[in-house]
Amino acid sequence: MKRTAETDFPILHKYAGAFFALVEPVFSKNIKLSESDHFGFMALCFIHKQIEHARSLGILIDAKQYPDSVILARVMLEGLIYILWARLEKNDRPLSWRSFALICDFETLLQAKERGEKVDEEIEKDLQERLATEAQRFLTKGAKKNGIEKFPNPYQRSWNLDKNGKRVELFEMVTEIGDPLLKKLYDDLSQLGHWTVRGIGPLLKRSNSGIKIAFESNENAAQACAVCIQSLGGTAKAAAEHFKLDIEPKIDQLFTEFLSELGVTKAREV
Numbered sequence: 001m002k003r004t005a006e007t008d009f010p011i012l013h014k015y016a017g018a019f020f021a022l023v024e025p026v027f028s029k030n031i032k033l034s035e036s037d038h039f040g041f042m043a044l045c046f047i048h049k050q051i052e053h054a055r056s057l058g059i060l061i062d063a064k065q066y067p068d069s070v071i072l073a074r075v076m077l078e079g080l081i082y083i084l085w086a087r088l089e090k091n092d093r094p095l096s097w098r099s100f101a102l103i104c105d106f107e108t109l110l111q112a113k114e115r116g117e118k119v120d121e122e123i124e125k126d127l128q129e130r131l132a133t134e135a136q137r138f139l140t141k142g143a144k145k146n147g148i149e150k151f152p153n154p155y156q157r158s159w160n161l162d163k164n165g166k167r168v169e170l171f172e173m174v175t176e177i178g179d180p181l182l183k184k185l186y187d188d189l190s191q192l193g194h195w196t197v198r199g200i201g202p203l204l205k206r207s208n209s210g211i212k213i214a215f216e217s218n219e220n221a222a223q224a225c226a227v228c229i230q231s232l233g234g235t236a237k238a239a240a241e242h243f244k245l246d247i248e249p250k251i252d253q254l255f256t257e258f259l260s261e262l263g264v265t266k267a268r269e270v
Helices: 005-027 038-062 066-087 092-114 121-134 141-146 170-177 180-193 197-203 218-243 248-262
Strands: 204-207 210-213
Touching: 005 038, 005 218, 005 248, 038 066, 038 092, 038 218, 066 092, 066 170, 066 180, 066 218, 092 121, 170 180, 180 197, 180 218, 197 204, 218 248
Parallel strands: none
Antiparallel strands: 204 210
């Protein structure tokens, strides 16, 4: 059967709502978390953010703001890629994501000083001590070689670094995850957000009377719902698997029902 946005959108819309209804109540409850469980901490932060994005995406879809829903879907997909990449090295990468809060605090402190604000000496001392013991991984190449005292801010601006301290780009994460289709999908979704002619061009509809911008695009709506399902469901599954929650088989079953209704026999493993 030939796939069309007109026929697929109602199915995708229904299952985006079904995934939200399944996932939101489970993660709205308190979940026990060890302070040393860095992946668990990251997964909980990400699933809560995905839930809120899915809620907002549903509002946009209901209001027929389809292009904006695609932009939000792209944000959700980025979150899925990050969590799947971090899961490949559960001890180190989530710790890096979490520890980067120290760099954010350090930058806030620098900005306060630049504005001439008084900074609490005890807070600054405590932060510097933690940076010295917990943030060495974030030092720039120059700071490692020449010493941090030579740089006003000796730290990198990204948490996603490899063993050598080099920033890992999104396409490299996707390659390591083993699903190059995620990168293509992310690039396609990025077009509207980046104001490219490739993104806006398909919205133009020409006729004898002139040009119309057709924002109520079923293609956009279907794509946004499909990515929402994948991102929300994939992030929820990663979190449920880690915390051994009984929702995991329910997520798998919902994916199976969703694909069956679309007429797809097999899904990519998340």
